[in-house]
Amino acid sequence: MQFYTLIVIYNKHYQDSSSIKSLFATDAYKQGKIHAVLIDNSTRDYHNASFSIHDHCHYLSMHGNQGLSKAYNAGIDLFKGQLEGQAVVLFDDDTTFDNSYFAAMEKAYGDADIYLPIIYDQNQALLSPSIMTKYRCVLASSLEDITADHINGINTGMMIKGEIFNDYRYDESYFLDYVDHAFIRDMKAKHKKIIYVSTILKQDYSLEGQDYQSAMKRFEISKKDIYNYYRKGLMNHIVYHYLMLRRKCKYLKMYKHICILLK
Structure with a gap:
């Protein structure tokens, strides 16, 4: 199985991305199991085209910030015809994970359609998976609170069976927020199976320092x-x-x- 990995970057050089650093350090990348595309939503040139000099790596400029859903669709289009029986993996540019991530995802790959890692924020709060109640998403106090009917999750670290995209595109009316919620709502409507996998990622969602x-x-x-x-x-x-x-x-x-x- 190959991991077709989409990393959306915004206003930074790829070498400063914790997601890219984590990716390059994994055995899966070193063993040639990963095809990565860096989708650049930056509003100025950070010279990220050099990402493509790395093995199995591709660079795609969006020529400005076109939003997350358009970036995902562009990345998936790049791999069109190659995704059957493979996995699509999504990352923000500021996620940290270790070597166990791809190993755990590969081991878990089976009859489920969507696989969510366990993600904690900078304060060790559980960000994902989360709980989608009838009307809104709430954070789970523990993994024991997650049920199949109400499971929800965020984009980064999500692994999706490639054949999902035979007849699905991200809704481009969403720019940044709720792209993940809308996707999971759509998948539940299609009766797709969603599970979480016991591998841990770190995500910094702090607003501190933002003017x-x-x-x-x-x-x-x-x-x-x-x-x-x-x-x-x-x-x-x-x-x-x-x-x-x-x-x-x-x-x-x-x-x-x-x-x-x-x-």
């Missing part, structure tokens, strides 16, 4: 994507406004700008 203007720009993107996810139905609209209020209160506490509540 007010950057945070507000990020918030505007989130608003559009989250609204897109919850746009149908009265209860979904109520949940959307609840989630926005929670996020505004979080930013208000961080930045002390009362005008945040008006956004």
